[in-house]
Amino acid sequence: MIFDFGYLILVVALLLAAFGMVAGFWAGHKYEKSGAELAERLTASSFHAVFAVAALVSIAAAILWYGLLTDQFQIRYVWNSSERSLPTFYKFASLWGGQAGSLLFWTLLLGLFSAAAALTFRNTQRPLMPFVNSALLATLLFFLTLLVFSANPFERVGILPPDGRGLNPLLQNYWMVIHPVMLYLGWVGLSVPFAFAVAALLSKRLDRRWVRTVRRWTLIPWMFLSAGIIMGSQWAYMELGWGGYWAWDPVENASFLPWLTATAFLHSIIIQEQRGILKVWNVTLIWLTYTLVVLGTFTTRSGILSSVHSFAQSPIGPYFLVFLAFTTIGFLLLLFLRMRYLQGENEIDSISSREGAFLANNWLFAGIAFVVLWGTFFPMFSEILTGDRITVAAPWFNKVAGPLFLLLFVLMGVGPLLGWRRTGAAAFRRQFTWPGLAALLSAPCFLLTSRNPFPVAGLSVCVFVAATILQEFIRGLNARRRTKGEPFPAALLGLLRRNGRRYGGYIVHFGIMLIGVAIIGNEFYQSTTHVTLSAGESVDLSGYTLTYTNLDSQRRSNHTEMRANLLVADAESGRLLDQIAPRRNIYDKAPDQPTSEVGLRMTPAEDVYVILNGWQGDGSSATFTIYINPLTMWMWIGGLLIILGTVISVWPHTTGTSDRSPVTRIPATGQWSLATDP
Amino acid sequence: MWIVLAFISVVSIAAVGFVIWPLFRPHSTLILSEGEEGLAELLTRKDATLQAIKDLEFDHNVGKIEDADFEYFNQILRRRAVLLLQRIERYAPQTAQLEETLEVEIAARRRVNPSDQKQRDH
Structure with a gap:
């Protein structure tokens, strides 16, 4: 009985998501046409729809959890994904162990993210929020449609089986309890910056405000996605038993692809924020990220690409394809219509500048993403075109993407050494001397360990990256001690507090460098x-x-x-x-x-x-x-440093700037106030 | 079954009521006018410019920017900050008064660079 209630709750949520989506869009449209009173009412209604959908989906998820924890095997999902003797820990995690449950979990997280974004920005981003709500509710509507019409988590078996069929043995591992949660938090969270990009396009407010607003809301999901990928690698290392942690499996790639484009986006929005350029590129990158997230969920759940992760084969594929086609055509059309609002305000002064390095890093990220996407979907294309399924294996990915990663690592070392706008020859020499020497001196030592040029070059580049980061910290600390006269610990703390964004980023780079060291160790010295x-x-x-x-x-x-x-x-x-x-x-x-x-x-x-x-x-x-x-342990330590660096980077710091819109209006008086740093 | 229907009816009525209630209640408008929108954009650009000045000074302090480049870009950015402040003052004088810290910061920057002060006085 309670499960019928759960299904009907999802139906109500679907209807409210549809209503809220239309209300938000209409409100944004009215806003443009100066229909203030109606726009305000519709906007408020769209906010309420977001909260109501989040609450209803939470109730539905709680009902399914109840079913799993109390062995209600008359429910097909519980019967397929659990058993009486399954430890409670795994019964709880069974929610994301099968198809319908994982889609419900996706919807739950998206509902909660949407509600959090609505609460955070309901006053500060008033012009964008109707469209943001609308875009988020549109995604919620899609997933609720799947749950109601194609993957009902409350479907009954018809009889009452004495026991369940059990959770897939491969999923009965503690990393699999937390790894999907992290991945989903990353994937779902990236819908929020995409919703802001759509809102900026629809409302024609394509200045720097939306990118300032979404920086934290991209970094936090990016951190979860990074943690999810690392935890998935740990699971593969411990559970699959083939000696490695990454096999370029299609579903691994599905999580890695949005990570690549989101990382490129995180770098390129800094350029838009600083210089007012790369506007088309930024909205395109976040759309690509969102599309790759949906494509990843489709790949994982539709069984279109066979892999160890594709546990489910189901009829949800056509729904995903229609949704992907709809969002792609809609976005490209919107981008075309708004092209004249997306002109850059400046140009890059010099290629030997940080923005030049960021631009090059974006090309490399895009190149790697293309390579991984091509390799992942090549078997499917080959099957469609020739009838034969030709699989692209790990050596192909390593051969093609490996050199691009090496170049990316070189840029990771070079970028921090360059200043914004222009770095002259003398400053260039001054910055590069020590890191360059460290890399050159380390190369002969690495030659003693291997005659293969690739690990020697790779490890030398890692030394270069580590030396640049160390130099950055030393110079920053010295500059601070010189100007403020602080002792070392206070200077370090001050550096992280005042420049958390920059130095948190360096810690993330250090973590990535350690992961590179671990990969080289495993690939070439195993x-x-x-x-x-x-x-x-x-x-x-x-x-x-x-x-x-x-x-x-x-x-x-x-x-x-x-x-x-x-x-x-x-x-x-x-x-x-x-x-x-x-x-x-x-x-x-x-x-x-x-x-x-x-x-x-x-x-x-x-x-x-x-x-x-x-x-x-x-x-x-x-x-x-x-x-x-x-050197494998350094991969997990690198993962921890990525999380630490991201936390430092997103931590509110005392720069006097805000990623909120700086203006809010106090409705009662109409007075202006300035939003302070959150 | 009737209990389920009763429950879902109550929940549906509550949820739908919650969502459509704002359409019928009196509302104070929060919508920004065109001028207010412009001010919001100016304040964002001012923040970005101040951040750019801070980054430039930091990069110069740690030796990433040469003196001549620093002088050149620093002047451009300071001039932009002053112009932005002037435009903000024109939009909403009370806003500039409210943010005392900004005034102090810009004033401090003007003191550091007398050429900007002279230019503004002209």
């Missing part, structure tokens, strides 16, 4: 072996001796763990370093789909990474794949 060991037998690999001792099993609530115990010792001295236990989990509901949990010894220098492939009945011998993965 060693591996595949062995069968009897109990007590050992194998040597890259300075380690691994000895297989025994196999044991442990019963869990819904699966049995088979653990192979291994001793890890130093090959030279024989000193015992660690004990690790790679295992296989055999799930009661999917015994033919055992999952792999790797045995891992993680250190800053390298990981000893062992996969249990199989064993003889009594465990007298077992087969392993062993990897020594150098």
Whole structure:
């Protein structure tokens, strides 16, 4: 009964989203035509529609959660995604483990983001907000249409099954509990800057205000998306058991593509804010980001590109295609109609300037995004055109995108060394001397580790990036100590508080650099072996001796763990370093789909990474794949630094500027007031 | 089933009422006039210009901008800030009075660069 109520709640939400979308659009239109009184009423109504839809979708999500936690297997979604013995932790996470639930979760997050944006900007961005509400409600309307007509999360089975079919074993991992949440927060959050771009186009208010407004609202979803991608890599590393963390899988690419365009957007809006240029490029970038987000959800959920993530094959594809076609045609038409309002106010003074470096970085991001998009959809195109599905594998991506990433890293080092507007030859020399020397001196050391030029060049570039960031901090601290006479800790704190945007960005760059180091370590220095060991037998690999001792099993609530115990010792001295236990989990509901949990010894220098492939009945011998993965830990540390840097960057700092519209009007008196920094 | 219908009816009426209520209640207008919109844009540009001056000074302090380039761009930006302030004052004198910090900041910048002050006086 309560589930019928949940479905009807979604129907009401759909109707209100449709109403609010029309009301917002009409309000914005009336606003332009000076129909003040009606425009105000319609605007207020669109705000209320946003709040009402968010509340109704929250109730629907709570009802589905109730169904999952109380084993209501008469609901098809609960039956397909849960079971009685599933730990409560995973029952809760089952909401985003299947198609209908994940679409409901998407809608819930979008509703909450829309309500948060409406609350934040209801007074300060009054001219844009009717259109912003309208654009966000249009996206909500699309997802509610899917839920009501195609992917009803409250659909009944028809009978009352005694138990559920269980959650996909691959999803029963703690990283999978949080990784999709982060990804969705990133994807869904990026709808807000897109809605502002649409509002700016519709209202013809295409000056610098909308980009100032959306900076934080882009950075925060970008941070979630980055965290989601890193957590997904951690899940793949620990759970999929193939020795790596990134396979250029179509669904991995689906999360990476909007990250690339959103990162380009974050850099290029700084140029628009500073110089009033790149207006067409910025609205195009955020539209591309939004489109790639929807395309990513479509790719994940429609099963159009087969991959380990595409758990569901469903009839929602045509809905997505129609929506994508509608938003693409609508946006391009709007862009064409508003082209004369998008003229740049200035020109770039010199290519040897920070804006020049940002522009080059944008071209590279766009180039990489194109390469990844092409490689991802090539199998589909080849199948449509030739009838044969030709898959593009990881080596192709590495070969084509790798050099572009190297160039991007060079720019990541060069950009901070350049000042705005123009950096002359003398300043150029002064800035580049130490980082350049550090990179040049480090190259011979890296040559000792490999004769391959790619890792040597890559690691030298990473040293260059690290040196530029270090130099930036030292010079900033010295300048502050010179002018303010502060001691070192106070100067550092002051630097981060007063210039959080700049120095937070440098911390993010440092995190990215560490991820680059980890990738190079894994790609070029990894060693591996595949062995069968009897109990007590050992194998040597890259300075380690691994000895297989025994196999044991442990019963869990819904699966049995088979653990192979291994001793890890130093090959030279024989000193015992660690004990690790790679295992296989055999799930009661999917015994033919055992999952792999790797045995891992993680250190800053390298990981000893062992996969249990199989064993003889009594465990007298077992087969392993062993990897020594150098520098992998730095990927996770880099991910943490990205989050830290973004938090510093978005933290309100005392510059006296605001990303809100500076003008609000106090309605009772009509007096002007100046919005202060939030 | 009738309980579901009763519940959904109550929720629907409450939600629809909440959404359409603003259409019928008296409303104080918050819409900005064209002049007010212009002022908002000017204030945004003023903020961006002050930020650009700050960034330029910072880049010069840490040696990224040479002295001659700094002088050249600094003059352009300061002149722009002064012009923007003048336009803001024309739009809404009381606004400029309200933001004392801006006046102090621009005045301080004028003191640093006497050529701007002279130009403004002319």
